[in-house]
Amino acid sequence: MRSRLCLLIFFLLLFSFPAFAQRQSAPPIQHDVNPPMLDEDEARSRIAHDMEKKAAKERVAAIKSDTDKLLKLSVELKSVVDKSDENVLSLDVIKKAEEIEKLARSVKDKMKGPN
Secondary structure, eight states: HHHHHHHHHHHHHHHHHHHHHHHHHSOOOOOOOOOOOOOHHHHHHHHHHHHHHHHHHHHHHHHHHHHHHHHHOOOOOOHHHHHTTTTTHHHHHHHHHHHHHHHHHHHHHHHHHOO
């Protein structure tokens, strides 16, 4: 009985080993890690869209910066005007007013967008 059991185990191992070896030697499944190539038109449109988005962000940042400067100049102009009397308008008041006007036009043009 014991010899039959040993013989049975021997044959099981003998026949199962080649099947096991075949499974181990099979080439692994390779997944495509690279996305399919976009055609040139899609790539160009994506690049153009990204550039437009970046330009819009830069434009908004410039508008914020200019409006901060505009506020600062307006406060300075108000303080200079408050210090002067009705008979005296200094050259500094006129320069600040012109600078504010120029900056306000610049902000207005940037808000219109790139056209």
